[in-house]
Amino acid sequence: MTDNNTLLEKLDGLVSRFEEVSTLITDPSVIADQKRYVKLTKEYKELGDLMKVRKDYVQCLNTLDEAKQLLLTEDDPEMKEMAREEASACETRIPQLEEEIKLLLIPADPQDDRNAILEIRGGTGGDEAAIFAGDLFRMYAKYCERKGWKMEISSFTEGSAGGYKEIICSISGEKVYGTLKYESGVHRVQRVPATETQGRVHTSAASVAVLPEAEPFDVEINEGEIKWDTFRSGGAGGQNVNKVESGVRLRYNWKNPNTGVVEEILIECTETRDQPKNKERALARLRTFIYDREHQKYIDDIASKRKTMVSTGDRSAKIRTYNYPQGRITDHRINYTIYNLAAFMDGDIQDCIDHLIVAENAERLKESEL
Known part of the structure; x- marks a missing residue:
């Protein structure tokens, strides 16, 4: 029972905080302070989830005690059988609830709920790397569609044989960063490129960076110091192209606090x-860029403390191989291999992300020693 007691003590300690936060989020002075209000409503939701599981857990423990008591004192065989069934159901449910509580007690990454900026760049392998970067972009676009997320392209440079040398887009929806953060790193492809005449398999790479989008109040920017230029957008066709200066360029001098x-x-x-x-x-991207750089120190600190195999914080680590001749995908961080490359490239990547989340949670549980 010691495990039960420790968990209950931890949960009981949070009850008063939950009540305090419940009161605070109705206070007009708190509501007026946008930054504090957002933070508290998030905490209220997280504590609310814990309170709900706590209620089920306490109920289960009590039911188990009552059933055991009945088994000792009851003579009626039917009542005894009912008590036995209840005890057995609770004994199965209690460990499940304990796992759930332990995961909820691990502090979530505060950035998980944010929208994200996705950057894909062709790496080694010339034209073929740009084509592969294009394939990855299509894979994420299809995945976002499945999730009901909104994707908007900010800028791109096309490759000479197709695909993209670089493409940057913003993605908004529920828990975008928390889901896509595992995609940061180097993605490697092995296949016969469209540009290859001899039919030899080549290895190329593209890098993916997923950054949490900054909220307006995370970053202080002196907008008066931004230098703006406008220019005509290039591009194919259309009445509007090259006549209207709709493209914008901003320059901003920023002092790196680190x-x-x-x-x-x-x-x-x-x-x-x-x-x-x-x-x-452009302003949203400037905010995210500065936020990311200011937080790099924070990310490095976490990475050095917590070298989990899943999210090392190292964007140059090779994380996944896409092998076309064998139709195979391998994620090197968790030794995850599947043979459904066509579906994967069509946006069916949730299973791999789920495995990464489970692996990361297992490591975090081990570290928190709950």
Whole structure:
């Protein structure tokens, strides 16, 4: 019972905090402080989930005690049989609830609920790497469609034989960053490129970076210091092209708080034909860029403390191989191999992500020693 007692003590300790937060989120002065209010409503939801499981857990423990008591004192065979069944059901359910509680007690990554910026770049392998970057982009676009997420392209550079040398887009929806963060790293492809005449298998690579999108109040930007330029968007066809200056370019001098060095940040956005919209999106990317850089120190600290095989924080690590001749996908972090490459490239990647989440949770449980 010691395990039960420790978990119950931890849960009982959170009851008063849950009540306190419940009161705070109705306080007008808290509601007026947007940053604090958002933080508290998130905590309220997380504690609410814990309270719900706590209620089931306490109920299960009590039912088990009562059933055991009945088995000792009851003479009626039917009542005894009922008690036996109840005890057995509770004995199965209690360990499941304990696992659930342990996972809920591990502090979630506060960034998991955010939207994300996805950046895909062709790596080694020239034209074929750009074609593969295009295939990866299509895979994520299909996946977002399945999840009901919204994907918007911010900028791209096409490869000379198709695909993209680089493509950057923003993805919004529920828990986007928490789901896609495991995709950051180097993706390697083995196949006969369309550009190969001899039929030899080549190995190329593309890198994927998934960044949590910054909230407006995460990053302080002095908008007066941004230098804006407008230019005509290039591109094929259409009445609007090359006549209207809808593309925007921003330059911003930012002092890196980790190094003290002032860097010039340059961001272009040609996403829409509407200049104010492009400005808005360029600003969102500037925020995310600064947030990511300021948080790199925080990410490095976590990575050095928590070298889990799943999310090392190292964007140069080779994470997955796509082998076309064998129709095989291998995720090197968790030795996950499946042979449904065509479906995977068509956006059917949830199973792999689920395995990565389970592996990461198992490591975090081990570390938290719950």
